[in-house]
Amino acid sequence: MTTQWLSGIVWGATCLAMSYVMMSYDFKPGRLGPRRAGWPTETDYSYSTALIRNPNKPTVVAFVHPRCVCTRATIAQLLRTVETHPGAELIAAVFVPLAAKDRQVWEESAYVKTIRAAAPEARIVFDRGGVQAWRFGALTSGTILAYDAQGREIFRGGITDRRGGERDNPGVQRFAVALAGDDSSVQADPTPVFGCPLVATTTEATAGADP
Amino acid sequence: MTTPAAAGRAEAIFHVDLDKIIHRTDRMFFWLLIGQWLFGIAIALIWSPRTWIAQYWSVHQHVLVAVFLGALFAAYPLYLIVRRPGTPYTRHMIAVGQMLQSALLVHVTGGRIETHFHVFGSLALLAFYRDWTVLITGSAVVYLDHLALGAWFPLSVYGVPVASMWRSVEHAFWVAFEAIFLTMSCRTGIRELRAIAGREVRLQDASEALEEANRTLEAHVDERTQALRHAKDTLEDKIKELELLNSVMMDREERIIELKEALKVLQAKIPNSTDNG
Numbered sequence: 001m002t003t004q005w006l007s008g009i010v011w012g013a014t015c016l017a018m019s020y021v022m023m024s025y026d027f028k029p030g031r032l033g034p035r036r037a038g039w040p041t042e043t044d045y046s047y048s049t050a051l052i053r054n055p056n057k058p059t060v061v062a063f064v065h066p067r068c069v070c071t072r073a074t075i076a077q078l079l080r081t082v083e084t085h086p087g088a089e090l091i092a093a094v095f096v097p098l099a100a101k102d103r104q105v106w107e108e109s110a111y112v113k114t115i116r117a118a119a120p121e122a123r124i125v126f127d128r129g130g131v132q133a134w135r136f137g138a139l140t141s142g143t144i145l146a147y148d149a150q151g152r153e154i155f156r157g158g159i160t161d162r163r164g165g166e167r168d169n170p171g172v173q174r175f176a177v178a179l180a181g182d183d184s185s186v187q188a189d190p191t192p193v194f195g196c197p198l199v200a201t202t203t204e205a206t207a208g209a210d211p
Numbered sequence: 212m213t214t215p216a217a218a219g220r221a222e223a224i225f226h227v228d229l230d231k232i233i234h235r236t237d238r239m240f241f242w243l244l245i246g247q248w249l250f251g252i253a254i255a256l257i258w259s260p261r262t263w264i265a266q267y268w269s270v271h272q273h274v275l276v277a278v279f280l281g282a283l284f285a286a287y288p289l290y291l292i293v294r295r296p297g298t299p300y301t302r303h304m305i306a307v308g309q310m311l312q313s314a315l316l317v318h319v320t321g322g323r324i325e326t327h328f329h330v331f332g333s334l335a336l337l338a339f340y341r342d343w344t345v346l347i348t349g350s351a352v353v354y355l356d357h358l359a360l361g362a363w364f365p366l367s368v369y370g371v372p373v374a375s376m377w378r379s380v381e382h383a384f385w386v387a388f389e390a391i392f393l394t395m396s397c398r399t400g401i402r403e404l405r406a407i408a409g410r411e412v413r414l415q416d417a418s419e420a421l422e423e424a425n426r427t428l429e430a431h432v433d434e435r436t437q438a439l440r441h442a443k444d445t446l447e448d449k450i451k452e453l454e455l456l457n458s459v460m461m462d463r464e465e466r467i468i469e470l471k472e473a474l475k476v477l478q479a480k481i482p483n484s485t486d487n488g
Contacts, residue, residue: 004300011287011304015311018283020363022276022318027364069259069271073321097266130265141263162364164259164321200265 026163029192032156033137039151040135051093051125051132058088058148058179063133065095065141066109068196073166074142075111077159079118081172085179088146090122095141095198098129133198142195146178154178157191165194217412225408229341229401233297236339240305241292243336244285247312251277255319273319284311302340303348309333310352334389341401343394350390354383 039053053059062078064071082090092115096106107126115122127133136145146155155178161169171191177184213221255277262271288308291301313329320326330353337349357379 008287008300008304011283012307015280015283016359018280019311019314019359022272022280023360023364025272026318065263065265067261067268068263069261095265162322167322167324196263198265200267 026165026194028194029158030140030142030195030197032140032143032158032190032193035156035190036137036153038153039147051091051136053147053151054089054149055151056149058146058154059091060088060179061091061093061136061138061145061147063093063095063127063136063138063141063143063145063198064111065196065198066106066111068141070142070160070163070195071111073160073164074144074158074195075114076166077172078144079115081159081176081179082119085176088179090119092122092124093127093132093136093138094124095130095133096126096128127198130198139197139199140193140195141198143193144175146175148181152186154183154186158193158195159191160194163194213409217416220415221405221408221412224411225405228404228408230297232404233302233340233342237292237296237301237305239339240309240336241289244289244305244308244312247316248277248281248285251281251312251316251319254316258320277315277319281312281315284308284315299342299344302337302342302345306337306345306349307352309337310349310356313353314356330386331389334386334393338393338397341397341404343397346390346393346397350383350386353386354379357382 039059051061060078060082062074064074078090082088092112094107094109094112096103112124115124125132133139133143136143138145140158142158142160144155144157144159145153148154155175157171157174159169159172159175161167161171174188174191178186252274255271255273259271259273261268285308288301288305291298291304295301310330310333313333316329317323317326334346334349337345361379
């Protein structure tokens with residue numbers, strides 16, 4: 001009887017420990033550059049991408065990885081929020097590798113098609129090699145940056161509650177508040193971003209498989 | 212009027228029937244746990260097969276979690292079902308494993324609200340055991356899972372970064388809501404099972420009484436048949452005897468007739484004795 005209960009306790013403890021490890025992955029935020037005052041002023045060295053802010057109205061830039069499963073939730077939350085605040089210009093900065101053999105798979109992914117279908121007025125920009133992601137400090141897929149008409153950064157961070165989570169969360173709430181023109185969120189810390197890295201470190205690049 | 216012996220027999224029948232239900236439910240969970248494990252892997256492969264770091268990919272952790280953690284959640288209950296079927300310990304561990312698999316499915320589907328229905332479905336399936344204590348174990352696992360996740364990753368459970376314990380209580384209330392009615396259903400099920408066992412005993416008794424009456428009747432019939440057969444045999448013997456007697460009588464009658472005929476012939480041949488005298 002004692003052995004029986006002991007084995008049950010060992011099993012339960014193992015399940016608990018493994019569950020913690022499992023959850024940690026989904027709730028571990030990705031890397032994100034610090035809050036900035038406004039739209040980047042340094043020279044844009046990207047030779048393939050032009051990310052230009054609309055000076056007449058707020059601009060939202062969404063950095064997404066077109067093949068990361070977490071993008072599904074980010075796009076769902078983004079389109080829902082932008083739909084309720086139609087005054088902002090939406091730019092989707094879609095990561096593509098510098099030298100992708102199958103470029104069409106990246107540029108015509110299901111997520112890109114979803115954005116095109118749901119928000120035809122949105123501008124889709126292909127960020128080759130993640131140059132713009134570096135420039136804007138948006139190192140993780142799912143990073144949303146919002147700027148007012150004067151170019152002041154009014155929101156930085158993620159709008160999902162976990163990797164691939166579509167539930168209501170503080171990130172998307174604060175994003176909606178910023179788009180509504182409420183200045184209270186401007187100085188707030190960035191909200192956590194959950195998604196695939198847009199820029200690989202040397203270690204990650206060595207460990208990863210080629211596309 | 213139930214005798215102590217009949218009550219004892221009813222109790223024995225009740226336990227045999229309940230044991231059959233428990234073993235059948237164990238077998239159901241054996242296949243369900245395996246099926247859910249495979250389903251979790253399939254969901255992970257469809258929902259999130261790969262994770263990416265820029266242009267590099269690797270297998271998504273959800274797939275690994277569905278394979279290995281899913282196997283871990285199912286393995287111990289499966290082992291107990293095979294080695295110790297029908298025991299209370301086995302079904303309580305099944306309840307733990309089943310609720311953990313619910314948590315796993317919720318996780319690999321990105322915390323979808325719809326997947327939370329699996330928790331309520333699982334509690335209903337555990338009620339098949341008709342053992343309300345198993346529902347307590349299942350509900351406790353759900354509550355502890357919420358408490359632990361709420362403490363470690365509040366966003367995962369409550370959707371807010373800092374959640375009060377009362378949110379856990381609110382979620383637990385809805386689980387308890389179902390568990391209370393399932394408990395009532397379990398207790399009713401047990402009462403009905405006992406009533407059925409009692410009726411079975413009464414039916415057995417009535418059937419035995421009927422068989423006894425039938426046996427007595429058959430014995431009477433056999434006895435009367437024997438007597439009739441004996442009377443018939445005696446009668447047949449008498450008839451045979453009479454027939455024999457009759458035949459002897461007829462022979463004698465014929466002999467008398469013959470003698471009378473012979474006498475007549477003799478009388479005719481003999482002259483009148485008075486004339487000669």
